[in-house]
Amino acid sequence: MRRSFPPLVCASMLAALWLVFMAVPTEREMGIVQRIFYFHVASAWVAFLGFFVVAGASAVYLWNGARRADRLAEAAAEVGVLFCTLVLVTGPIWARPVWGVWWTWDPRLTMTVILWAIYASYLMLRAFGGEDEAVRRYAAVLGIVGVLDIPLIMVSVRLLRGIHPAVITRNEGGSGLTDPWMRAGLGVSALALVLLAAWLIALRMRNARLGEEVAALRREALAHGGEAA
Amino acid sequence: MRGALAILSKDLRIEWRTRESLASVFVLGVLLLVVLTVAHDPTPEAAPALAPAVLWVSFVFTGLAGVQRGFLLERENDCLAGLLTAPVDPADIYAGKLAANVVLLGATQAVVVPLTGLFLHADFWPVLPGLLAVLLLGNVGFAALATLFSAVAARTRARETLLPLLFLPLALPLLIGAVQATQAVLAGGLGAAREAVAVLVAFDVVFAVAGWLLFAYVVRD
Numbered sequence: 228m229r230r231s232f233p234p235l236v237c238a239s240m241l242a243a244l245w246l247v248f249m250a251v252p253t254e255r256e257m258g259i260v261q262r263i264f265y266f267h268v269a270s271a272w273v274a275f276l277g278f279f280v281v282a283g284a285s286a287v288y289l290w291n292g293a294r295r296a297d298r299l300a301e302a303a304a305e306v307g308v309l310f311c312t313l314v315l316v317t318g319p320i321w322a323r324p325v326w327g328v329w330w331t332w333d334p335r336l337t338m339t340v341i342l343w344a345i346y347a348s349y350l351m352l353r354a355f356g357g358e359d360e361a362v363r364r365y366a367a368v369l370g371i372v373g374v375l376d377i378p379l380i381m382v383s384v385r386l387l388r389g390i391h392p393a394v395i396t397r398n399e400g401g402s403g404l405t406d407p408w409m410r411a412g413l414g415v416s417a418l419a420l421v422l423l424a425a426w427l428i429a430l431r432m433r434n435a436r437l438g439e440e441v442a443a444l445r446r447e448a449l450a451h452g453g454e455a456a
Numbered sequence: 457m458r459g460a461l462a463i464l465s466k467d468l469r470i471e472w473r474t475r476e477s478l479a480s481v482f483v484l485g486v487l488l489l490v491v492l493t494v495a496h497d498p499t500p501e502a503a504p505a506l507a508p509a510v511l512w513v514s515f516v517f518t519g520l521a522g523v524q525r526g527f528l529l530e531r532e533n534d535c536l537a538g539l540l541t542a543p544v545d546p547a548d549i550y551a552g553k554l555a556a557n558v559v560l561l562g563a564t565q566a567v568v569v570p571l572t573g574l575f576l577h578a579d580f581w582p583v584l585p586g587l588l589a590v591l592l593l594g595n596v597g598f599a600a601l602a603t604l605f606s607a608v609a610a611r612t613r614a615r616e617t618l619l620p621l622l623f624l625p626l627a628l629p630l631l632i633g634a635v636q637a638t639q640a641v642l643a644g645g646l647g648a649a650r651e652a653v654a655v656l657v658a659f660d661v662v663f664a665v666a667g668w669l670l671f672a673y674v675v676r677d
Contacts (some may be wrong), residue, residue, distance in 0.1 A: 289670075331663065352621075356613070364676070372666055375666055382658070385651075386652055449528045456674065
C-alpha cells in the first residue's frame, strides 16, 4: 500500500502539471495567472478533507482509544494545515493581479483563515502538551469541536458581507469551467493532491509509530541499565 | 442536577469570599475599554458606531481571564481530583461550572456594557431588552466553549498561553454574530438582527451540548 504511493503521486502530479500548463486554455479575462486556480482550489478541497479526517479519527480515538486513530488525526491535522497554508499563499498571488488587492475580507477568505487558526492551535496543543494520554484526548476533543464550528463559521462570515462592499462578485466557481480541458485540469490536480496528502499522512503516521517504538525501547534500555548498576 | 447546583454554589461561594476574579475582571474591563477607545481616538459623532466592537472585544478578553482563573483554582491542591472522586457525573460538573461562569461573565458584562455606553456616547436605554437578550446569548455561548477549554488548558504545561490560542479561533463565529446583532439592535431593534441572533442561538446550543458530552473525556484520568 505504502509503496504504491510514490509512483501514483508522481504520475498524477506530472499529468496535472501537463494539463495545467500545456493543455488547458488560458482564461480570457484573467490571463495566465488564472492557472494557479487548479492548485488553489484543489488544495482547499484537500485541506477540508484533512479536517474532516481529523474529526472522524478523533471520534474513533475517544470511542475505542486506538493509537492508530490518534496518529491518523495528528497526521491529518498537519497535512490539513499544510494545504490550508498553500491555499492562503496561492490565493493572494492570484488575487493581486485580478482583484488589485492581496487580501480582502470576503466570506470565503475569512473562513479559510479562521480554519487555519483553529487547526494551527490544534498543532500547538499537541506541541505544548507532549506525549501524554490526556493530551491525546484533549486533541481529540478539539478535533471534534473544530468540525462542529465549521458550519457556524460558514454562516457567520456571511454576515460580514454587509459591511464589506462587494470587491468580489465573481468567485472561483464563477470563472466558469466551460472548457472540458479546464474540468480535466481541476479533476486531475485534485486527484494528484489527494494522493500526495494521503502519502504524506501515511509517512507521518509511520514516523509517529516509529517514534513511539524508539521511546519505548529507550525506556526499556534505561530500566535494564538501572538493574545492572 | 443536584451535583451541578452544589458545584455552582461552591464556585460562587469561593468567588464571593475572595472576590479576586471580580476585582481583576473589573479593572481589566475598564483598562481594555480605555485602551480600545484611546487607540481609536474617535470623534464624538463617530464614537457610538464603535460601541459594538469595543464592547465585545473587551468582554472576550476580560471574560477569558476570569474564566481561566476558575479552573486554575480547581488545580491547586488537586481540588479537581477531589471533585472527580465525588459521586457526581462529569456532565453535572460541566453544567455547574458552566452556570458559575455564566454568572461571572454576567458580572463582567455589568461592568463592560455601561462603561462602553459612557465612554462612547452610545445610548443603550431605548434598546435595553433587545441588548440584554443579545448579551445573554453571547454570554452563554462564550461560557459553553470557555468552560470546556479552560479545563483542557489548565491541565497542560503552557496553561496561560494555551487557552486564548484554543478559544479565540473557535469563538470567532460568536464574536461576529454578537457584534452584528448588537449593531442591528442599536440601529433598529432585535427584528433586524434575526440572522445574527440565529448564529448566536446555534452556537450556544451546539457548544453547550458538545461540552456536556465531551467534558467527561477532558477531566477523566
